[in-house]
Amino acid sequence: MRYLLKCASFVDSEYESNGRLRTADILVEGDTIRRIADHIEDAPAGETINAERYLVTPGLVNAHGHLAMTLLRGLADGVPLQSWLEDYMFPRERLLTGDDVYVGTQLCLAEGILSGTTTFADMYFFEDDVARAIEEAGVKANLSTGTASLGDEAGKLQRAEDFVVRCNNTAGGRIKASFGPHAPYTTTPEFIGAMFARAQQLGVVVQFHLHETRGEVAAYAEKYGCSPIACYAERGYFDAPPRLVAAHCVHMTQRDIEILERAGASIALNVQSNLKLGSGVADYRSLLASGINLAVGTDGAASNDNVDMLEEVRVLGFMMKGSTMEPAEVSNNRLLSMATLGGARALGFDDTGVIREGAKADLVFWDTDDVSFCPHNDVVSHLLWSANSRAVDAVMVDGQFVLRHHELLTIDIDRVRFEAVQRAHRLAAL
Amino acid sequence: MRYLLKCASFVDSEYESNGRLRTADILVEGDTIRRIADHIEDAPAGETINAERYLVTPGLVNAHGHLAMTLLRGLADGVPLQSWLEDYMFPRERLLTGDDVYVGTQLCLAEGILSGTTTFADMYFFEDDVARAIEEAGVKANLSTGTASLGDEAGKLQRAEDFVVRCNNTAGGRIKASFGPHAPYTTTPEFIGAMFARAQQLGVVVQFHLHETRGEVAAYAEKYGCSPIACYAERGYFDAPPRLVAAHCVHMTQRDIEILERAGASIALNVQSNLKLGSGVADYRSLLASGINLAVGTDGAASNDNVDMLEEVRVLGFMMKGSTMEPAEVSNNRLLSMATLGGARALGFDDTGVIREGAKADLVFWDTDDVSFCPHNDVVSHLLWSANSRAVDAVMVDGQFVLRHHELLTIDIDRVRFEAVQRAHRLAAL
Known part of the structure; x- marks a missing residue:
């Protein structure tokens, strides 16, 4: 055409x-x-x-999220991250079927398209069903299976790799696949290191949660004597790293920032999720001054509570100006660039995120x-x-x-809404 | 009907x-x-x-704003309050005509209605033209002339009072009028005191900016030895005060808060304006714990940059949870109530803001x-x-x-958009 x-x-x-x-x-x-x-x-x-x-x-690029969590939004507005996860999300996620994830993803994609998003990141479960929803909706995504390392680490690594090999660069290049070790507090350092190594060999992205809460960083310091980032650096995981998308990164020292910068990592900022769950406010001045590629994500709609990228980047702009008390801290163009080109670079869609001849x-x-x-x-x-x-x-x-x-044009929204309400009702009733 | x-x-x-x-x-x-x-x-x-x-x-109640400033939005995104006012807004406001204000207000009302607002606050100029726009649009408002006290204080007080007498409780009660002494940094304490007294006698509201920036409070301390609020208290202005709507209130001590609470004042919070202009973050925990009636305002669209009250109360919720790192700091119902009943109470529309028999x-x-x-x-x-x-x-x-x-149904939006673009173009070209 x-x-x-x-x-x-x-x-x-x-x-x-x-x-x-x-x-x-x-x-x-x-x-x-x-x-x-x-x-x-x-x-x-x-x-x-x-x-x-x-x-x-x-197109706006949503660089961090859990797409099917739209089914779970509105279930827990006033609780902090750990309780939100353990008391509200994990019990329901154990009940999710592949079809639930397929429908929840479709709902999320409809919402994302309606608010201008063309490319999504996902870290969740039943990623083949997610891929089906992405392919049918005609959008782009980088998909990963969210993986904790507690038990059967070899099997989990193999299954994650199988998914990456099966799914990467499908749907005419619209779908990329990646590794998704969940977070420092749900994985061992060795598991992170193994995923980094496999991703590097396969030339794919690793997306993971990093330094989201103060408590998570403190617990690591107690156990390993340093922050997760410093621990990974010490073990050499950043020496020849794959393309990394670190989500959140709220609580970092200057040294943590320098390590990520040297590793060529991208950060997917999730300001609304961090505010609503009370996780805290990042040091935006240091992040903006660093050479790290900054991208923007909405996180899952169960914490955020939508996937509206324009709203997300606006609140990010408010916080960059407001938390530094410096209205010139970030320019309009840089904000727009983080929500487009920054995300495209993070997720490995190098031929998009900018309007120029030859770009997608x-x-x-x-x-x-x-x-x-x-x-x-x-x-x-x-x-x-x-x-x-x-x-x-x-x-x-x-x-x-x-x-x-x-x-x-690509999603039957009436059917999706009907099905989503039924499935959400079953999950909410838990 | x-x-x-x-x-x-x-x-x-x-x-x-x-x-x-x-x-x-x-x-x-x-x-x-x-x-x-x-x-x-x-x-x-x-x-x-x-x-x-x-x-x-x-209906959502926008408890603080400068309606016609929609004409000036997008002119100065990266500057702090004082420069924003003195270098960008004041020079253009000197060129405003009554017709400019009429059209700018209509544009603002259209935007407000489209986002669910039924009642507005205004502190601006040419308030008779504002009243005309309100009456025609079928909405409610509490209107005040923004008044600085530098020169001809008696004349300004008289003209403000004339407007209040002429305009209060017109349009079938949909329009209320109030005094609008601009801010501590543009008025003498005596001028504030005089307006409080006249408002009290006439039974109308005073709306004013208060403790918006750190610099403003510091300058007052240097000149008067105390904060504006403490200064007014010392002079007895809060002893028998009128109904007060204090906008912003970002930088307050516990004592300032207690004074406002005892005075029965309402606070109109303007979180987005404060973030974008780098004015700072209020002590929400103390405000929520106080007995002060909290309301929500968008401020003028030249600083905010829209009059979308749902967006405003959402960002307020994010900041109440995020700045305290306590996701339970404020409930959903309290947030909704601030954006409706809290504003209605602040602006003196006591028969609205809640769905019950007998309410408007x-x-x-x-x-x-x-x-x-x-x-x-x-x-x-x-x-x-x-x-x-x-x-x-x-x-x-x-x-x-x-x-x-x-x-x-009450605003010819195509005509208003056309006229607004012409008038804004003239003002922007300054």
Whole structure:
């Protein structure tokens, strides 16, 4: 399919320095942004779209989450992480079936697409069912099986590896697979080291929770004499590391940050989850000043409680400015970049996250006729600080629309809502 | 007009203790909730509405703002309060005309209605033009002229009083008028004292900015030897105070809090504005533990950058839990109550903010078929933590719909958007 977008306004790579949106024609051919120019002749085949009313951005990339947890949202609003996990989530997760995960993932993807997300991260269970939902929905994802190391470590490692080999680079490259050792407090260092090594050999990502709560870091210090990050460094796991996506990273020392930077790790920040569960506030000044690739994730909707990436990056911006008491701490363009390019880099989708010739056509069409974009003083500012998902008119992934004029094209939302309510009811009743 | 709402689910006064939504029929007659019962016979005249798919809440009350500043949003994202005011806002505000304020207010009201707000606070200029916009839009507001005391104090006081007398309790009671001495850093203590006294005599509210930045409190300490609040207390201004709405209140000592509590003041919290401008984070634990009536405001859209009250109360909830690292610090019901009843009490609309027989019919109809409310585990939780304005289907004020099926009934939004863009363009070009 060919789409010619006439007069699209979009953020290009020079926006940060010149503060001006570029307005041009964009030709999408197949899955790729083929050409960007001031004037492109109408394509002989394909569709020409008047894009004047839209702000076009790269698709948002949700760099950390547990997709099917949408089924569990609203079950436990006032409890801290450990109780939330052990008293509310784990007992229900033991009851989950593959079909539950499939439906919960579909619900999550619908919500994500409606709010402008084209690429997702997942760390959960029944990942083959998750992959099925991703493939059908037409979006992109990097999927991992969340793995704790308590018992049968060899078997778990093998099954995780089997999934990676089976699933990586499927769905025409839209699905990547990764290792997902859950967290320092649910794994041994040796298990982490083994997964790092296998991931490095296979050339895939490791996504894991890291330094999320103060208690988790303190418990490690008591047991191992250092933080999880320092412990892994001491054992050499970061010497030739795979591509790492460390989620949360709320409680880190300057030394922890330097270790992750040297390891070339990405951090997926989850500010809303950390606030709502009372986990704390990261040292944003040090993170922004480091060379670490920063990405943004919503975490699972059971803690957050949605997968709205625009809301997530807005609250992240509030916290970067507010916790440092420095309103200039982060620029609009950097925030937008973290929610797009930063996530794409973290998850290994190197040909997306930016609007340029040759990149994959993963695009969001924001309707600037929405009152939240009025009076058009600075539409990028209005996007980041005023608009919400109501303004998402269309979403394109690999050159195919998955949402158009607010209508989901790849998910039967009425069926999914009906099934999700039934399944959630069964799980909630526990 | 009569409306019979069949099978409406809503939060009643027992929700906090029993955690159950009430589902019942609600009869609205004229401007009032006449009856609530498990079954009410169809009204002979009027309209019967199947309300099964809605969560019905009291209208949201935006307890602090500068409505027409929507025209100025997006002009200055990375600057602290004093520079934001002096370098960006004040120069443009000097150019504002009454028609600018009228159009800017209409834009703000449209945005507010679309996100579920029925009652607004305003402190700005050309308040007669603001009143015209409020009256036409069919919403409620408490309006004040923002007043600095530098020069011609007697004249300013007189003009403020003239406005209060002219405007209070107009538009069938939908408009209240108040005094609006801007802030400690733009007024003398004597001016504040004089406005308190006149407001007390006239039985109207005083709304003002208070203890917003650390610098403002420090400057007062240098000049007067104490904080603004302590200074006013020492001078006896709180001995027989009027109804006070103190906005921001970020930097307060325990003694400041006790003074405001004894004065029966309400606080309008503006968490997003305080974060974005780097003003700081309030001591929420002390505020929640005090007996002060807490309300929620968005501040002007030039700092916030929208007037979405659901977003505002969600970020407030995040900060109450996150800054204290205690997820149980505030309950869902208390948050919802701050955004409704707390604001209604603050602004003097005592017959609204709650769904009960005899109260004014100010209602929001949230569409629980929106994916953000799926899977219906706890729709109040989903409202507070997952949904956004996309789910606002209808808004009723004094028994009249101002929004229905997402359509604004009292504001010609296409004309307002067109005019707002023209006027903002002139102001931005400064």
